[in-house]
Amino acid sequence: MGPVRINLEGVSVRYRLSTHRIHSLKEWLISCLGGGLSYRDLWALRDVSMSVRAGETLGVIGPNGAGKSTLLRVVGEVLRPTTGRVRIAGRVAPILSLGAGFSGDLTGVENVYINALLLGRTRSEIDSSIDGIVDFAGLAEFIDSPAHTYSTGMMARLGFAIATAWAPEVLILDEVLSVGDAHHVERCRARIESLQAAGSTVLMASHSRHAILANCRRCIWLDHGTVVMDGPAEETLEAYHATVATCLGADRPRPSAPPGGLRFSG
Amino acid sequence: MTTLWQYRELFVYLVRRDLTLRYRRSVLGLLWTVLHPLAHMGVIFVVFSGVLSLRTESYAVYVLSGLLFWNFFTQSVTTSMTSLAANRALLLKVPVPKTIFPLSACLSGLANWVISIGPLLLILVVSGHPMGTSLLFLPIAIVVGFLFTAGVGLALAPLAVFFRDVVEMVTVVLRLLYYLTPIMYPITMVPERFTWIIRLNPVGPVLEIFRGPIYLGLIPSVQSMAAALLVALVALAVGATVYRLTGDRVAYHI
Ligand SMILES: Nc1ncnc2c1ncn2[C@@H]1O[C@H](COP(=O)(O)OP(=O)(O)OP(=O)(O)O)[C@@H](O)[C@H]1O
Ligand SMILES: [Mg+2]
Numbered sequence: 001m002g003p004v005r006i007n008l009e010g011v012s013v014r015y016r017l018s019t020h021r022i023h024s025l026k027e028w029l030i031s032c033l034g035g036g037l038s039y040r041d042l043w044a045l046r047d048v049s050m051s052v053r054a055g056e057t058l059g060v061i062g063p064n065g066a067g068k069s070t071l072l073r074v075v076g077e078v079l080r081p082t083t084g085r086v087r088i089a090g091r092v093a094p095i096l097s098l099g100a101g102f103s104g105d106l107t108g109v110e111n112v113y114i115n116a117l118l119l120g121r122t123r124s125e126i127d128s129s130i131d132g133i134v135d136f137a138g139l140a141e142f143i144d145s146p147a148h149t150y151s152t153g154m155m156a157r158l159g160f161a162i163a164t165a166w167a168p169e170v171l172i173l174d175e176v177l178s179v180g181d182a183h184h185v186e187r188c189r190a191r192i193e194s195l196q197a198a199g200s201t202v203l204m205a206s207h208s209r210h211a212i213l214a215n216c217r218r219c220i221w222l223d224h225g226t227v228v229m230d231g232p233a234e235e236t237l238e239a240y241h242a243t244v245a246t247c248l249g250a251d252r253p254r255p256s257a258p259p260g261g262l263r264f265s266g
Numbered sequence: 267m268t269t270l271w272q273y274r275e276l277f278v279y280l281v282r283r284d285l286t287l288r289y290r291r292s293v294l295g296l297l298w299t300v301l302h303p304l305a306h307m308g309v310i311f312v313v314f315s316g317v318l319s320l321r322t323e324s325y326a327v328y329v330l331s332g333l334l335f336w337n338f339f340t341q342s343v344t345t346s347m348t349s350l351a352a353n354r355a356l357l358l359k360v361p362v363p364k365t366i367f368p369l370s371a372c373l374s375g376l377a378n379w380v381i382s383i384g385p386l387l388l389i390l391v392v393s394g395h396p397m398g399t400s401l402l403f404l405p406i407a408i409v410v411g412f413l414f415t416a417g418v419g420l421a422l423a424p425l426a427v428f429f430r431d432v433v434e435m436v437t438v439v440l441r442l443l444y445y446l447t448p449i450m451y452p453i454t455m456v457p458e459r460f461t462w463i464i465r466l467n468p469v470g471p472v473l474e475i476f477r478g479p480i481y482l483g484l485i486p487s488v489q490s491m492a493a494a495l496l497v498a499l500v501a502l503a504v505g506a507t508v509y510r511l512t513g514d515r516v517a518y519h520i
Binding site for chain 2: 024028105106113
């Protein structure tokens, strides 16, 4: 087992939603004068602690809104947690998520340069790696076209190629392997494996049982911002799917009952 | 500051991209960055020196040099405000100082400002306006103008993320400020009892040290220089403080 790469201690993230959904400075000033604001706090992560070591690939599963993307953002250091401590050893690749934001007006090459410069690469380093990146993404003919002409899968491929080009110590994948074609998914898996062998730590959130099993030994299950389970991937998936099954089972006796809160009027 | 220095290559890249992007797929390409201000200034020059025949030709020079600064200021502040939202995807993907985006917006404005000085000098030559060694003071005036604008841009960028109406409010304020700044009129035209309003306007001193060397051919006095520098440093301090206090919250609200 390698050294600890990612260490979270008591990490909590609170999104503060104003009950009046304040958007404007004017409303904010008025409600401040009118005696305080009322908030609804939403804890997207509650007291999460975990360590991930070099060479480990950790899967993150859980229902929609469980806090998976929020956890990945905290590890990717783009979101500073409300409380708790995050320690990351090494360089983190850009978080790969669906619709992996490239500027549509810019060409593929320009997007590569901006992303890599933001990562702290120098012009000459990028110059010497650009061919490999374009090649891995399989975009040779399209790389000088504006990014808005790319398909979702093409963007995902380019994003993956940039993120893995300089063997990051920490790679974060948020549900991205699901849009590539079979050929690309296989190439990604191979590259993740070689990164892993070289000591990179990979964190991947996915709803795909298959993707988790193919890439991860260990897996955590998040629900309502807390870690329900942290263990071997198969066991965690098993337990998670068992609860999904019982939920469905519990629902079954009253299939025609209208869900609470949904009313049709008029 | 030192961390921002690490990103110098990025700034150069972003500014170059901004300059070229606007004129991409146009026949004349980059030439437009010079032609555009030249055409704009040419029109203003003709209107103010010929058609209106208000005063002498130097009045056109007065208006032109004032507008050059004003355009830089408003363009930079406006794009700074929207720069964080425009780069939302990157901000949620790569951990970078959030100052990068408003600063690069101001740097692009700066590049346009500096480029448009070329056509201005051309007009000075053509119109026979006296040009002296005072022009050598312009780089200092430009640096001070940039620091002031960057401060305002840095202060407003996070606010525009938290409150959706900030962009509109600032647009209105900038309009108002435009009329309160002696750009189209000389300050001597303002009645005595109103001049204090004009003098309270922080943009005034910063504009003055840029326009003076061109229009009057004089190096600014120590007092005007100190006033401009003070305004610029205060703006920068405010901008840096707003950023320090709110920078971490940007990712929560964007
Ligand atoms: N910018 C935001 N402002 C307010 N609330 C947010 C924000 N981003 C996320 N949330 C809330 O935080 C919770 C966790 O969201 P998150 O995106 O981490 O879920 P997730 O596990 O990734 O879900 P999914 O499986 O759908 O991707 C959700 O309840 C969501 O509504
Ligand atoms: Mg998610």
